[in-house]
Amino acid sequence: MVRALRLILKEVFYTLALIIGVTALLFLFFNLMPGDFAGKGEGFPAYLTLLKKLFSFRFGRSVVSGVDIGSIVFPAFRNTLILTIGAIFISLIIAVPIGIFAAFRSFRSYSWPAMVFSYIISSIPVFYLGYLVLFFVSRQTGFLPIYYPDSSAGPYRFLSYVLPIIVLGVGNDAISEIVRLISSELGRVMSTDYVIASKARGESVLASSVNEGIAIPLVSIVCARIPFLIGGAVIIEYVFNWPGMGRLAFQSTLDRDLPVLIVITFLSVLMVRAGMILKEILLYVFNPGKR
Amino acid sequence: MKRFYFEEESLQVAPLHVPLYKRASAQDVASIGFGLFVISYLVVFFIISGTNIFVKDPMEINVSKMFQPPSFEHILGTDYLGRDIFSRIVMGTQAFFIPGLLSITISTAFGLLFGVISGFYPRISSKIIFFVLNIIDTIPRFIFILIIIVLFSPSIYLIMAFVGITSIPKITAYIKAKVEVLMQQRFIEAGRALGLSQMTIIFKHIVWLSSKSVLIIHATLGMGEAILIETALSYLGFGVQEPVPSWGNMVAMGTDYFFQGKVWLATIPAITILFTIMGLYLLGDGLNSMYNEKVSR
Numbered sequence: 001m002v003r004a005l006r007l008i009l010k011e012v013f014y015t016l017a018l019i020i021g022v023t024a025l026l027f028l029f030f031n032l033m034p035g036d037f038a039g040k041g042e043g044f045p046a047y048l049t050l051l052k053k054l055f056s057f058r059f060g061r062s063v064v065s066g067v068d069i070g071s072i073v074f075p076a077f078r079n080t081l082i083l084t085i086g087a088i089f090i091s092l093i094i095a096v097p098i099g100i101f102a103a104f105r106s107f108r109s110y111s112w113p114a115m116v117f118s119y120i121i122s123s124i125p126v127f128y129l130g131y132l133v134l135f136f137v138s139r140q141t142g143f144l145p146i147y148y149p150d151s152s153a154g155p156y157r158f159l160s161y162v163l164p165i166i167v168l169g170v171g172n173d174a175i176s177e178i179v180r181l182i183s184s185e186l187g188r189v190m191s192t193d194y195v196i197a198s199k200a201r202g203e204s205v206l207a208s209s210v211n212e213g214i215a216i217p218l219v220s221i222v223c224a225r226i227p228f229l230i231g232g233a234v235i236i237e238y239v240f241n242w243p244g245m246g247r248l249a250f251q252s253t254l255d256r257d258l259p260v261l262i263v264i265t266f267l268s269v270l271m272v273r274a275g276m277i278l279k280e281i282l283l284y285v286f287n288p289g290k291r
Numbered sequence: 292m293k294r295f296y297f298e299e300e301s302l303q304v305a306p307l308h309v310p311l312y313k314r315a316s317a318q319d320v321a322s323i324g325f326g327l328f329v330i331s332y333l334v335v336f337f338i339i340s341g342t343n344i345f346v347k348d349p350m351e352i353n354v355s356k357m358f359q360p361p362s363f364e365h366i367l368g369t370d371y372l373g374r375d376i377f378s379r380i381v382m383g384t385q386a387f388f389i390p391g392l393l394s395i396t397i398s399t400a401f402g403l404l405f406g407v408i409s410g411f412y413p414r415i416s417s418k419i420i421f422f423v424l425n426i427i428d429t430i431p432r433f434i435f436i437l438i439i440i441v442l443f444s445p446s447i448y449l450i451m452a453f454v455g456i457t458s459i460p461k462i463t464a465y466i467k468a469k470v471e472v473l474m475q476q477r478f479i480e481a482g483r484a485l486g487l488s489q490m491t492i493i494f495k496h497i498v499w500l501s502s503k504s505v506l507i508i509h510a511t512l513g514m515g516e517a518i519l520i521e522t523a524l525s526y527l528g529f530g531v532q533e534p535v536p537s538w539g540n541m542v543a544m545g546t547d548y549f550f551q552g553k554v555w556l557a558t559i560p561a562i563t564i565l566f567t568i569m570g571l572y573l574l575g576d577g578l579n580s581m582y583n584e585k586v587s588r
Binding site for chain 1: 318422423425426427428429430431432433434435437438440441442443515519522523526527529542543546549550557558561564565568569572573576580
């Protein structure tokens with residue numbers, strides 16, 4: 001228990017150091033940037049005020065619209081969190097069975113359509129996939145709504161969460177990566193002696209070797225995908241008009257609204273590091289060697 | 292006779308070096324072949340677009356021929372200004388070809404450099420290098436590029452250079468792991484004992500003979516990622532601007548007419564993107580499994 005606590009503390013300190021590094025990098029970029037704006041050229045005190053603003057979560061006002069940044073960023077952050085976590089689950093639900101199937105059938109028999117499907121699905125451009133889904137599911141059949149604003153639709157507004165989550169889960173290239181990882185890892189585990197022995201004893205190989213083989217690499221690969229999912233969320237939120245952090249980043253890029261963009265970077269770095277800490281904890285739980 | 296069975300078995304030592312073409316399975320051959328096909332059409336398109344011989348003018352506007360479906364005159368149809376879609380696709384390779392090469396050159400060169408340094412001197416330099424690389428790695432790549440666009444100019448060369456910089460950490464991690472494994476091996480020790488210089492050991496035995504495959508695989512996958520990012524940025528309107536064709540802004544233009552039933556306008560460039568990226572990923576994965584190494588994208 002003490003070791004686990006020490007592990008988490010170490011990760012938290014590393015996260016703090018990284019955030020200071022990230023903000024220092026951004027601050028360096030401002031001073032290289034052509035043009036003039038508040039806080040440029042004032043050196044170290046300006047950097048300290050930036051840090052103070054970020055860590056106290058009072059972000060100040062937007063340059064363009066004059067709105068308090070916290071009041072627009074936090075709802076957007078919540079929406080992106082929902083989108084990202086849902087997308088991870090969708091990717092896992094699609095990719096894990098295909099990977100297990102491919103490992104058991106080792107490509108030469110019936111598993112190749114599944115592998116080809118995983119490649120096609122993970123290299124289709126996500127913006128085109130979004131329009132395709134909008135065209136066929138929302139427009140032709142009217143099966144699922146495109147978007148309900150938060151207040152108007154009542155309980156049905158959760159239906160509008162379905163399409164963006166599915167498209168982001170399917171369209172990022174995590175699926176082929178997870179499939180390849182699972183099929184190679186499982187293929188390695190299945191040829192080990194103890195799995196052959198348990199096969200000979202007539203035990204269920206799938207349950208035991210799945211647990212042994214793929215839990216640890218799967219955890220690390222899923223947590224490493226989080227930055228890419230946030231990147232994919234920018235495009236998906238633009239296509240589906242989803243009021244999240246990515247669309248806010250897009251809008252503030254058009255407006256050249258630097259303070260909002262800095263806050264978005266800060267929050268997404270926090271999100272990525274939270275994923276890393278979660279990964280450490282899960283690895284501690286799954287891996288008896290670390291205890 | 293029977294009791295010598297195990298001894299006979301152990302006498303058959305596996306050959307030390309299996310040539311590459313014998314290591315490849317049917318799956319590897321299929322995926323590498325598809326990848327080489329994709330690379331060859333990319334190169335052919337790029338060369339043709341420079342000479343302007345075989346294609347129609349991609350900028351030529353012909354209002355009497357708007358929204359034509361695929362026909363003999365226009366192989367892939369025409370867009371909303373009557374411009375030939377096929378020649379625009381050919382011209383669109385110019386948007387990412389040289390910038391993508393720039394991106395993978397930056398990422399592999401600096402990844403190799405940092406990887407070798409941090410693998411050789413793992414105590415201090417590796418910690419500093421990995422702290423700096425972790426800073427780059429924690430910022431989501433797309434957000435990082437948006438910041439670059441706000442702060443500097445939205446030039447595609449600058450953006451692709453930053454794409455290259457953001458993929459340095461992954462390559463460095465692989466090269467470092469590789470170097471650390473190799474340093475334990477006997478042949479490096481033997482080379483030292485024979486009096487080879489440090490430079491020969493690093494550049495010949497570690498970089499050229501052992502890390503080549505990792506670099507080729509990552510360069511292929513990096514080209515795929517560069518194309519994805521270029522098309523996505525052009526789709527959002529930050530990359531290549533409209534009169535100049537790019538596959539991304541062709542999809543963006545086509546989606547305006549998608550709901551009117553003129554589906555091919557967006558579908559043709561989207562399918563081109565799909566085939567290209569799938570080919571590059573398959574090439575990387577096929578080479579990867581042929582070299583039989585665990586390299587993950």
